[in-house]
Amino acid sequence: xxxxxxxxxxxxxxxxxxxxxxxxxxxxxxxxxxxxxxxxxxxxxxxxxxxxxxxxxxxxxxxxxxxxxxxxxxxxxxxxxxxxxxxxxxxxxxxxxxxxxxxxxxxxxxxxxxxxxxxxxxxxxxxxxxxxxxxxxxxxxxxxxxxxxxxxxxxxxxxxxxxxxxxxxxxxxxxxxxxxxxxxxxxxxxxxxxxxxxx
Numbered sequence: 001x002x003x004x005x006x007x008x009x010x011x012x013x014x015x016x017x018x019x020x021x022x023x024x025x026x027x028x029x030x031x032x033x034x035x036x037x038x039x040x041x042x043x044x045x046x047x048x049x050x051x052x053x054x055x056x057x058x059x060x061x062x063x064x065x066x067x068x069x070x071x072x073x074x075x076x077x078x079x080x081x082x083x084x085x086x087x088x089x090x091x092x093x094x095x096x097x098x099x100x101x102x103x104x105x106x107x108x109x110x111x112x113x114x115x116x117x118x119x120x121x122x123x124x125x126x127x128x129x130x131x132x133x134x135x136x137x138x139x140x141x142x143x144x145x146x147x148x149x150x151x152x153x154x155x156x157x158x159x160x161x162x163x164x165x166x167x168x169x170x171x172x173x174x175x176x177x178x179x180x181x182x183x184x185x186x187x188x189x190x191x192x193x194x195x196x197x198x199x
Contacts, residue, residue: 036063036192037083038184040070042090043101048127048172049090055177056088056125056166059184066188073105078113086121086191087151088184089142093126096134098141106145118150121191123183124165131169139165154190156182 038060044050053070060068069080081087089106091098109115124142128135143153143164155163156179166183168176 034065034192034196036066036085036188036195038066038068038086038088038188038191039076039080039084040068040088040090040184041073041076041102041105042070042125043073043092043099044090045092045099046170048168048170049092049125051172051177052125052127052166052168052180053090055180056090056123056184059181059186060086060088060188062181062185063188063192066192068184068188073101076105078115081109081113081115081117084120085195086123086187087117087146088123088125088187089146090125090127091138091142093128093133093135093138096137098126098138102142106142109149116150117146119194120151121187121194122146122149122151122153123155123187125167125180125183126165127168127170127172129170135167136164139167152190152194154183154187156180156186 038057040053040057040060042049042053044053057068057070060066069084071080089102091102097103109117122143124139124146126135126138146153155165166176166179168180
């Protein structure tokens with residue numbers, strides 16, 4: 001009888017240990033479920049907008065469980081758009097407008113990919129050689145397109161205030177890169193919260 005009682009206690013103890021320690025496969029499954037994807041799409045002729053795109057990506061990568069893709073518009077696939085939880089768009093400023101490559105990419109959301117972007121997080125950044133050359137118009141053009149697609153727009157925070165996006169002069173300086181990083185980090189954070197309900 002004593003041996004049986006001892007065996008029962010031992011079995012119960014093992015059961016409690018097993019219940020408290022999740023298996024590695026279960027832990028990895030949980031990690032996979034909370035993965036958030038940020039897609040950064042940009043066109044760059046001289047490399048300035050590419051620097052901004054990389055800074056945006058670096059900011060997004062500061063957020064845990066976030067996967068970041070950085071692509072030019074010609075490399076984006078239908079699956080990239082479908083799987084993205086946040087999409088951040090960047091372009092140089094040409095005659096006060098975004099580049100033709102980025103405009104064609106936006107048109108392809110519906111004409112080519114026919115992909116719903118509703119409730120995905122969106123953000124914008126631009127570059128230009130002149131302080132008053134239309135960089136802000138590029139940002140607003142991106143924002144209007146994303147709002148028409150049903151996206152949720154975010155910008156970086158400066159103190160207690162948010163901005164519509166990030167604009168940088170040519171050549172791109174450290175202050176602009178810092179704001180670009182802040183944009184990527186905020187977009188990734190909000191996308192993760194919306195997807196997982198976690199802060």
